[in-house]
Amino acid sequence: xDIDSKKKLAPAGISIRNGPIEEDSDDDAPLVNGNGKxxxxxxxxxxxxxxxxxxxxxxxxxxxxxxxxxxxxxxAIMSRRRSSAKLPPAxxxxxxxEDSDDDVPLTTKLAQRKKSIEKAAEKATKKPAAKKAVKDESDDDVPLxxxxGPQRNGTKAKSNGVKKEESDSDTPIRSKVKAATAKDKTxxxxxxxxxxxxxxxxxxxxxxxxxxxxxxxxxxxxPKKEDDSVKWTTLEHNGVLFPPAYEPLPKNVKLYYDxxxxxxxxxxxxxxxxxxxxxxxxxxxxNPVFQKNFFGDFQEVLKRTGGAKDRDGNKVAIKEFSKxxxxxxxxxxxAKSEARKxxxxxxxxxxxxxRDKAEAPFMYCKWDGRKEKVxxxxxxxxxxxxxxxxxxxxxxxxxxxxxxxxxxxxxKDAQVPQPPAGHKWKAIQHDNKATWLAMWQENxxxxxxxxxxxxxxxxxxxxxxxxxxxxxxxxxxxxxxxKDYERELKSEIMADRQRATAMYLIxxxxxxxxxxKDAENEAETVGCCSLKYEHITLREPNTVIxxxxxxxxxxxxxxxxxxxxxxxxxxxxxxxPKKDGDDIFDRLTTxxxxxxxxxxxxxxxxxxxxxxxxxxTMSTLLKGLEVKNLTIPEKVxxxxxxxxxxxxxxxxxxxxxxxxxxxxxxxxxxIKGMKYQLxxxxxxxxxxxxxxxxxxxxxxxxxxxxxxxxxIEEHIAFLVEEQRTKIQKKFEKDNEKLQANKEKxxxxxxxxxxxxxxxxxxxKLKKEHKSKKVEAEGKSPxxxxxxxxxxxxxxRIKTLELQAADRDGNKxxxxxxxKINYIDPRLTVVFSRKFDVPIEKFFSKTLREKxxxxxxxxESDDNWEF
DNA sequence: CTGCTCACTTAGGAGAAGATTT
DNA sequence: AAATCTTCTCCTAAGTGAGCAG
Numbered sequence: 047x048d049i050d051s052k053k054k055l056a057p058a059g060i061s062i063r064n065g066p067i068e069e070d071s072d073d074d075a076p077l078v079n080g081n082g083k084x085x086x087x088x089x090x091x092x093x094x095x096x097x098x099x100x101x102x103x104x105x106x107x108x109x110x111x112x113x114x115x116x117x118x119x120x121x122a123i124m125s126r127r128r129s130s131a132k133l134p135p136a137x138x139x140x141x142x143x144e145d146s147d148d149d150v151p152l153t154t155k156l157a158q159r160k161k162s163i164e165k166a167a168e169k170a171t172k173k174p175a176a177k178k179a180v181k182d183e184s185d186d187d188v189p190l191x192x193x194x195g196p197q198r199n200g201t202k203a204k205s206n207g208v209k210k211e212e213s214d215s216d217t218p219i220r221s222k223v224k225a226a227t228a229k230d231k232t233x234x235x236x237x238x239x240x241x242x243x244x245x246x247x248x249x250x251x252x253x254x255x256x257x258x259x260x261x262x263x264x265x266x267x268x269p270k271k272e273d274d275s276v277k278w279t280t281l282e283h284n285g286v287l288f289p290p291a292y293e294p295l296p297k298n299v300k301l302y303y304d305x306x307x308x309x310x311x312x313x314x315x316x317x318x319x320x321x322x323x324x325x326x327x328x329x330x331x332x333n334p335v336f337q338k339n340f341f342g343d344f345q346e347v348l349k350r351t352g353g354a355k356d357r358d359g360n361k362v363a364i365k366e367f368s369k370x371x372x373x374x375x376x377x378x379x380x381a382k383s384e385a386r387k388x389x390x391x392x393x394x395x396x397x398x399x400x401r402d403k404a405e406a407p408f409m410y411c412k413w414d415g416r417k418e419k420v421x422x423x424x425x426x427x428x429x430x431x432x433x434x435x436x437x438x439x440x441x442x443x444x445x446x447x448x449x450x451x452x453x454x455x456x457x458k459d460a461q462v463p464q465p466p467a468g469h470k471w472k473a474i475q476h477d478n479k480a481t482w483l484a485m486w487q488e489n490x491x492x493x494x495x496x497x498x499x500x501x502x503x504x505x506x507x508x509x510x511x512x513x514x515x516x517x518x519x520x521x522x523x524x525x526x527x528x529k530d531y532e533r534e535l536k537s538e539i540m541a542d543r544q545r546a547t548a549m550y551l552i553x554x555x556x557x558x559x560x561x562x563k564d565a566e567n568e569a570e571t572v573g574c575c576s577l578k579y580e581h582i583t584l585r586e587p588n589t590v591i592x593x594x595x596x597x598x599x600x601x602x603x604x605x606x607x608x609x610x611x612x613x614x615x616x617x618x619x620x621x622x623p624k625k626d627g628d629d630i631f632d633r634l635t636t637x638x639x640x641x642x643x644x645x646x647x648x649x650x651x652x653x654x655x656x657x658x659x660x661x662x663t664m665s666t667l668l669k670g671l672e673v674k675n676l677t678i679p680e681k682v683x684x685x686x687x688x689x690x691x692x693x694x695x696x697x698x699x700x701x702x703x704x705x706x707x708x709x710x711x712x713x714x715x716x717i718k719g720m721k722y723q724l725x726x727x728x729x730x731x732x733x734x735x736x737x738x739x740x741x742x743x744x745x746x747x748x749x750x751x752x753x754x755x756x757x758i759e760e761h762i763a764f765l766v767e768e769q770r771t772k773i774q775k776k777f778e779k780d781n782e783k784l785q786a787n788k789e790k791x792x793x794x795x796x797x798x799x800x801x802x803x804x805x806x807x808x809x810k811l812k813k814e815h816k817s818k819k820v821e822a823e824g825k826s827p828x829x830x831x832x833x834x835x836x837x838x839x840x841x842r843i844k845t846l847e848l849q850a851a852d853r854d855g856n857k858x859x860x861x862x863x864x865k866i867n868y869i870d871p872r873l874t875v876v877f878s879r880k881f882d883v884p885i886e887k888f889f890s891k892t893l894r895e896k897x898x899x900x901x902x903x904x905e906s907d908d909n910w911e912f
Numbered sequence: 913c914t915g916c917t918c919a920c921t922t923a924g925g926a927g928a929a930g931a932t933t934t
Numbered sequence: 935a936a937a938t939c940t941t942c943t944c945c946t947a948a949g950t951g952a953g954c955a956g
Binding site for chain 2: 387432485597698863868
């Protein structure tokens with residue numbers, strides 16, 4: 047990791063006064079945390095899942111935001127967030143002065159880069175505001191959820207910065223819009239009616255209901271909903287698909303205990319199978335906690351089901367994990383999956399068709415009359431829980447989910463899906479403020495599992511869109527927020543000072559909020575507010591070293607320099623008697639922090655900063671690219687470089703694959719091979735025209751210094767061998783052909799004859815190597831021709847080297863996560879259009895579907911900016 | 913406040929599918 | 935056509951944060 051990447055020198059002029067609370071002797075003193083914890087919510091209730099409680103339907107389960115738009119009193123807003131249908135007029139403008147109009151030189155140095163990005167952010171605070179007002183984007187300052195009245199439609203009619211010129215409206219571009227349902231219309235009719243021409247058009251096509259198969263609901267062109275807490279008016283679906291019943295092992299496949307095969311109840315056998323089938327996942331299987339948890343649960347199941355018996359039907363006590371031998375089970379499953387893979391293609395296809403057919407009813411639902419894809423309609427099958435990191439419960443048995451545990455959420459008038467024969471649902475509800483279709487609780491942590499729509503659905507798209515709009519909104523407040531927290535770094539109130547410090551970290555280093563966790567039942571990971579004493583090391587004068595496990599137990603390690611005041615604060619927050627295990631921010635919780643953030647901007651929370659910083663960084667980096675006259679792969683590479691920086695910012699990692707090292711070496715060898723070829727080709731020039739040596743200089747003809755004699759010899763051997771097998775293969779093939787044509791085959795003598803060429807090649811290469819002279823190849827070689835060749839080879843080397851660097855730089859960075867969740871897709875779409883790179887190069891099929899809204903909504907606006 | 917429930921986004925890895933090389 | 939490498943999709947765990955009760 048590039049350690050310098052985040053360096054940022056503490057501003058010089060910072061006054062190093064000792065704040066009055068530096069000593070913090072008052073009652074504000076940090077509470078030692080060991081167990082006098084202030085903010086813990088440690089005790090985790092035993093999850094009760096009362097699997098029954100029965101389907102007396104209507105019981106509204108969902109609690110969320112159901113209080114209808116209560117207050118209009120617009121400064122009660124803060125606590126009201128989501129529900130507030132009406133809001134104070136968007137906060138006007140930040141009071142920041144200070145114009146930094148240097149123009150952000152994007153050097154390659156990340157450090158400077160980051161700094162300038164921040165600067166740019168400040169700038170952006172003001173400029174776009176002005177620009178926007180004129181340009182379009184009326185929505186920029188419109189709080190997302192608001193939208194009363196017929197605003198935009200009448201005027202310029204671009205919902206989200208989509209232009210779609212009015213004049214166009216007579217060409218039926220939008221053949222698609224049919225889908226809107228009657229209900230949908232009622233909800234928004236007020237807004238819909240208003241604008242004459244265009245809306246009428248839409249409406250008209252909307253009438254064509256029922257054929258939504260083809261129709262695409264362009265919600266991004268639709269008027270904004272008044273009340274987005276209601277998620278649907280009608281909802282039909284077919285429930286969930288349960289996993290198949292357990293398929294017993296064949297009689298001859300047994301678990302062994304102490305060297306002897308044993309039998310047991312199918313229920314226990316299934317559990318043994320879970321472990322046995324994952325033997326290749328050493329990472330889990332060799333983890334002692336995993337073993338212990340598995341074994342405990344396994345024993346329990348055994349006990350409940352009559353225990354284990356040997357061949358003769360005698361009971362066998364299963365006492366020690368280490369005496370269990372799953373290898374037969376493993377072999378069986380392994381062979382089975384191999385066999386499946388090896389089946390003829392036709393068979394596979396058939397099976398797939400069959401499966402698709404069985405799944406078809408669950409794949410889609412009808413949401414407000416529109417067909418929408420369901421995301422995860424399959425109920426999670428039983429398995430061993432694979433908690434990440436040092437999860438205390440990893441390896442425990444995750445039980446089979448029964449219909450009796452599943453709650454169905456569905457439209458009032460919809461047909462309730464039939465539970466599997468002989469079963470019933472836990473409950474049926476009709477909560478239209480929830481987006482899920484089905485829900486159950488899992489037995490390990492009592493976590494809720496929801497069946498929701500797929501990423502390409504309107505509902506998910508809309509919230510994605512809102513997320514990015516929220517982040518863009520932050521642009522207008524960021525400079526004020528930064529100023530404030532910089533000031534508050536010196537606040538006399540401990541809590542405020544901690545809050546400001548936390549905000550600084552979240553803003554600068556893209557830390558997560560860091561909610562409180564349950565130490566006993568979860569892996570010990572942290573985010574900003576839950577950072578512990580030992581996660582931060584301070585080094586004078588202003589270096590901070592982070593080292594902690596974040597979400598998914600991914601290590602966050604970074605050495606950064608911070609504002610001097612931040613450094614001092616952290617030092618203070620770590621002051622004795624604090625010790626390992628204690629919270630750094632002992633007076634701060636995420637909800638306090640978020641509440642404070644909310645006072646700057648409706649809906650602002652810590653996570654918005656990650657989105658904002660990621661997208662803003664991407665935007666800035668893309669703007670700084672020199673993209674002219676490049677090939678498509680080169681442009682893609684540049685884009686990916688930017689993407690990678692964002693991924694690094696967000697600490698998105700992946701484990702480097704086992705084969706990585708070998709692959710790199712192979713690539714390296716290929717490059718060396720090309721370089722050798724390059725050298726040979728250049729030598730040919732000298733063969734044709736020795737005078738070129740003076741002309742081009744010795745340097746030009748030199749061999750890459752990483753290539754030594756030993757390597758060349760090896761390489762020659764390799765080339766020769768390669769050639770040999772090639773000829774051999776060719777010979778065999780030719781013979782096969784002859785045979786097929788009933789002609790007589792060539793004798794081995796012919797092969798030998800042909801192989802002579804190889805011997806000659808070998809001789810030639812060796813001679814070249816010795817004499818360092820290369821005879822020109824080809825007929826009538828000329829300097830020009832050879833130079834053209836050189837050019838070609840150099841190009842190929844460049845490509846390969848690029849590829850190698852790319853891959854190495856990528857080995858432990860995952861680009862996907864930031865692309866999917868953090869980088870406003872419109873940035874990518876605009877880049878793609880502006881520089882003529884097909885969007886397919888950036889978004890896979892599913893991603894294109896997910897980001898359809900982005901692709902469509904900036905398709906006529908190359909100047910869209912984050 | 914705190915504690916707890918609930919809903920929804922974000923995350924990495926496994927395995928399938930596709931592309932490329934042999 | 936098989937082997938191998940690369941990319942994509944699926945899966946589900948692990949976060950964030952809203953909102954309610956006491």
